[in-house]
Amino acid sequence: MQSILQLIGEHGLVVVFLNVLIEQAGAPIPSYPILVITGALLDSSGYSAFTLLGVAVLAALIADYGWYLAGRRYGRRMLSALCRISLSPDSCVKQTESIYVRWGPPSLMVAKFIPGFASIASVLAGAVGTRKRSFLLFDVIGAALWSGSAIYLGSLFSTAVDELLDVLVNLGLLGVLLLGVALLLFIANKWWQRKRFLKLLCMERVTVEELQAMLQSGGHPIIVDVRSPLSQAQGRIPGAISLTVGDIAMNKEQVDEVIVYCDCPNDASAAIVSKQLMQKGYGRVRPLAGGIDAWVAAGYLVEVDTNNMVADSFA
Incomplete structure (x- = not known):
């Protein structure tokens, strides 16, 4: 010493x-x-x-x-x-x-x-x-x-x-x-x-291929994007809504399934929000395996909301 x-x-x-x-x-x-x-x-x-x-x-x-x-x-x-x-x-x-x-x-x-x-x-x-x-x-x-x-x-x-x-x-x-x-x-x-x-974070997940098949077959799952506005401004899955758990006010009886995605390792934020939604009484809620990165890597389209753009640089 x-x-x-x-x-x-x-x-x-x-x-x-x-x-x-x-x-x-x-x-x-x-x-x-x-x-x-x-x-x-x-x-x-x-x-x-x-x-x-x-x-x-x-x-x-x-x-x-x-x-x-x-x-x-x-x-x-x-x-x-x-x-x-x-x-x-x-x-x-x-x-x-x-x-x-x-x-x-x-x-x-x-x-x-x-x-x-x-x-x-x-x-x-x-x-x-x-x-x-x-x-x-x-x-x-x-x-x-x-x-x-x-x-x-x-x-x-x-x-x-x-x-x-x-x-x-x-x-x-x-x-x-x-x-x-x-x-x-x-x-x-x-x-x-x-x-x-x-x-x-251990729970059942849905793959990007399964989600794409749902959308093509006419399914209407609620897709929730839990990323920050900065990340969402770069594009999100078509039809996704940007809500936090506290903001979500949906009729549970009219929701068949909720898919939650993020862009963090191990789908951490998506899994946390999914469990919170299940605790609120929503039935089938699953994180998207791989999040937005897996969706883009699979070649699926993303949409950009020009009304919700966030500046990508700071003075």
Whole structure:
């Protein structure tokens, strides 16, 4: 444990840079505690608070800008890929998109304080065409607020942090093991939350071929699009209605079947809404397997509502 603290003391800037970079790149390795510790050790270090802040902001900006460029190049495919490898629930894309559509680039100022928001927000900023200047401005502000708060807390409670570090040093190898166990418990908790979330999504689904056959045979299922207005503006399944669960007010006796679709991994949002609809008393409700992506990949038509268009770029 003493060697770890010595490493942080002698090479704190390098440790902070790598830790922040790795975390913002998507790895479940929290960097906020390291920022707090380095903030508490400022008096005994050879660097200033502003230097430490600059290093943390630079590392965060490099990772975030990488996600931004990936979003610009690969669009929503990058969002889906990111959510698949993330330990956060698959609904994170929809939640992040809702926040970003509502607040735009300024939401990046608080992105790092919201678990699961930062990386996805950067990808989303690129995917929707946010101007580079706006992205960089608000991302730098957000990174400065986030890392600055940790450094300030460390300096403010430096005595308490020092006492805690002394306890860990006295514990020696046991202190290292305790830190390792804490990290493993953090990762395990994230994994368990995701596993429980995926279990909740288990239910019967309808394929795009089955839905197309229904429509061609004269069937009239209620098709519900639960994506954000931003996504719906790019096209939706013909006849689909854009409603949230709270808005749906249909005569249950006149509804034969409800098909719900989204564009998130594992049809997460569609499955959640489907179960909520079933709880409201609707009989046969099924998510569309693969969502709008599977529908488009099968070569089926989509319609664009020009009266419901959402701007695809932000100043």
